[in-house]
Amino acid sequence: MTDFPEEGFRFFATLPRQAPGSDARTRSVLRKLPPLPAHPTVADVGCGSGASTMVLAEDLKVPVRAFDISPILLDVLTERAAARGLTDLVRPEVADMAALPVAPGSLDLLWAEGSAFILGLEEAFRRWLPLMASGGVLVLSDAVWLTNSPPPEAVALWQEYPTMGTSADAIARAEAAGWRVLFTEVLEPEAWDAYLGSIRAALAQPHALAPDFAAALETEAAVWDTARKTYGYLFLALQAP
Numbered sequence: 001m002t003d004f005p006e007e008g009f010r011f012f013a014t015l016p017r018q019a020p021g022s023d024a025r026t027r028s029v030l031r032k033l034p035p036l037p038a039h040p041t042v043a044d045v046g047c048g049s050g051a052s053t054m055v056l057a058e059d060l061k062v063p064v065r066a067f068d069i070s071p072i073l074l075d076v077l078t079e080r081a082a083a084r085g086l087t088d089l090v091r092p093e094v095a096d097m098a099a100l101p102v103a104p105g106s107l108d109l110l111w112a113e114g115s116a117f118i119l120g121l122e123e124a125f126r127r128w129l130p131l132m133a134s135g136g137v138l139v140l141s142d143a144v145w146l147t148n149s150p151p152p153e154a155v156a157l158w159q160e161y162p163t164m165g166t167s168a169d170a171i172a173r174a175e176a177a178g179w180r181v182l183f184t185e186v187l188e189p190e191a192w193d194a195y196l197g198s199i200r201a202a203l204a205q206p207h208a209l210a211p212d213f214a215a216a217l218e219t220e221a222a223v224w225d226t227a228r229k230t231y232g233y234l235f236l237a238l239q240a241p
């Protein structure tokens, strides 16, 4: 996302979240995890404007380091945290997920909704494992094929993510990288409807996006309308040894 334009960040900053997801799903996945230690170190990586960060802070009631490459999105996260009375718990930091400023072996919970694709799953699994405390948990959501024969428009849409596989592929990659799979689940399609609906609503308002960028977002929403059964987001809850 290094070539992602500033007006793109500004556009996405107006949305409730920057990827398909839901507070209810964040909360339900969180509640299925093994108990955290008394004073856990928690990070939300590629947090965007912080939809999941807020849920983590509210539910866990511990500080959450909120890492993102975009100061624009982190400014919005800061405002939203203040509006929810979470300023004391939400700690925004500009950082590259490829080189997170955390001590090796220190993270009890690393959360990454809709952001691991930036590194690619294998790279994310490889880079983040050494950062985890023993028994620390990684939760991420990432796009997977839900069919072995996706339609051409879906294949074209996802060509920018060439390593995208099935749920079984994602699980196999996690295990090969040394993670233990606690559980996986597929995000409800309604969360995609809400996310793409928010994009369509924002595109209907005056915006500063280049026409080809706006058209690509329209295409993303249109492909979902026709191919929604063929891809989705897989949540993986993984434990470090």
Ligand SMILES: C[S@@+](CC[C@H](N)C(=O)[O-])C[C@H]1O[C@@H](n2cnc3c(N)ncnc32)[C@H](O)[C@@H]1O
Pocket (backbone or CB within 6 Å): 001, 002, 016, 017, 018, 019, 020, 021, 045, 046, 047, 048, 049, 050, 051, 052, 067, 068, 069, 070, 073, 095, 096, 097, 098, 112, 113, 114, 115, 118
């Ligand atoms: C698809 S959005 C998901 C945001 C958020 N997790 C959510 O679900 O709403 C991906 C996020 O990763 C951030 N990002 C892109 N490249 C990054 C990098 N190298 N390091 C950290 N964050 C990055 C983007 O700014 C964006 O906020």
